[in-house]
């Protein structure tokens with residue numbers, strides 16, 4: 463029996479990890495579901511390095527079970543660990559694969575630099591590629607693969623999975639205990655106590671970016687937008703709520719409000735549930751209207767994460783977030799709160815053009831959101847979060863850094879987030895000295911603290927592990 467080990471690689475813990483690892487990794491569960499549908503006799507093991515398995519345990523697992531394929535979902539801040547796992551897997555005779563957004567953005571660099579360590583990079587959707595590798599198809603005929611052949615980088619044809627043909631999301635092979643335990647320890651503040659949090663996706667891709675334009679910090683790799691049908695959405699919901707006992711579901715699609723007709727149909731087709739649930743989504747401020755809020759209430763949406771990014775009009779403009787401004791953001795918050803729907807307002811600090819004045823505007827924007835929530839909900843919003851910009855590979859700011867510093871970044875696959883952030887402030891702000899950089903970062907950090915102090919829960923990203931706490935005392 464073939465055995466594939468799917469790993470969500472542990473990150474470098476110098477960086478602050480996201481706290482909301484309350485659900486098994488959805489991308490790997492989706493791959494497992496597809497493999498099980500196509501190749502029921504293949505053994506699939508999922509190792510989650512962010513919650514369940516340490517590096518040591520992952521290496522021991524590989525030693526004990528000698529999987530045929532070791533396939534990892536990687537991030538910038540987990541890549542060096544991924545290489546350690548891949549090297550170890552090679553000595554155990556496994557085929558090594560990496561996939562996900564980071565791997566897609568740096569596929570050529572990875573295969574060129576990691577010959578003999580990483581055999582294949584899977585770009586974009588991983589379903590067909592992983593099944594192709596498991597069935598030992600000729601690599602040249604497997605879609606979405608990048609690999610080295612006699613020293614030359616080969617890219618096979620690209621293929622977008624038809625979401626309508628995919629099996630429903632099924633978490634039934636997962637052990638929920640570690641995730642439930644993490645959730646019970648977290649300060650995650652929902653309107654009523656929740657005991658199981660699971661993720662689904664109604665669509666892939668961002669409707670707000672063209673092929674060349676995106677929010678400056680965004681490293682998403684996929685192109686175009688694909689939605690599941692409303693009935694598929696409800697099937698996924700029933701699976702996680704009824705079969706897997708979730709009482710909180712988060713849909714990770716980038717803009718649940720993107721297609722009004724789809725939203726309307728989802729509301730119309732809502733089946734009866736025998737128990738209560740809460741549902742979180744991502745939504746775009748300019749698409750929130752009272753009609754939309756009405757549909758969201760029918761569907762059972764309890765909170766909407768909105769990328770507000772900045773409270774400063776000029777910074778928002780430079781961020782490339784089209785069709786939204788400070789006014790649309792406040793109006794969206796007002797409309798949702800009025801309808802009893804909570805929001806998480808998410809900001810990114812240090813965007814191009816940021817200065818002390820724009821930071822003040824962002825703090826004011828956060829205060830206003832908190833005030834509106836008090837007015838309608840009688841309490842602060844569930845979350846206000848201030849992230850520090852991460853120039854993710856593939857993002858417009860990463861491309862800007864690459865252009866300005868080709869000698870340092872061209873062809874590189876191992877990147878330090880700290881250095882990237884440092885170079886970002888060099889290129890976009892002219893902050894040459896370490897002193898200037900540290901001073902600015904401290905100002906950003908203090909602004910983040912002020913925003914977080916308005917609410918009971920914040921799960922910021924992009925900061926170093928101790929930085930955000932330190933800044934309270936410094």
Ligand code: B12
Nearest residue numbers: 480487488489533534535561562563564584587588681923
């Ligand atoms: C939910 C989510 C999280 C969650 C949960 C992560 C988890 N355990 O699954 C949390 C909040 C914890 C999180 C954290 C982070 N995230 Co995140 N996250 C997302 C989000 C919103 C959805 C991911 C998802 O589930 N998609 C649905 C599934 C079905 O799709 P998928 O994951 O892309 O997987 C498919 C393909 O990519 C591919 N694939 C993926 N992995 C692999 C592996 C193999 C071997 C193969 C063959 C294929 C394959 O096949 C899958 C099926 O088609 C995306 C944005 C988005 N909407 O996609 C950002 C996103 C993936 N995150 C991102 C980042 C940067 C991070 C952080 C590094 C931020 C930080 N500094 O803390 C951390 C890393 C934490 C960690 N420990 O690794 C970036 C990645 C950018 C980049 N260029 O790499 C994204 C794209 C956001 C963005 N707009 O930039 N994240």
Ligand code: SF4
Nearest residue numbers: 668670671676677680
């Ligand atoms: S950050 Fe911007 S470009 Fe990226 S997925 Fe969200 S709206 Fe789209």
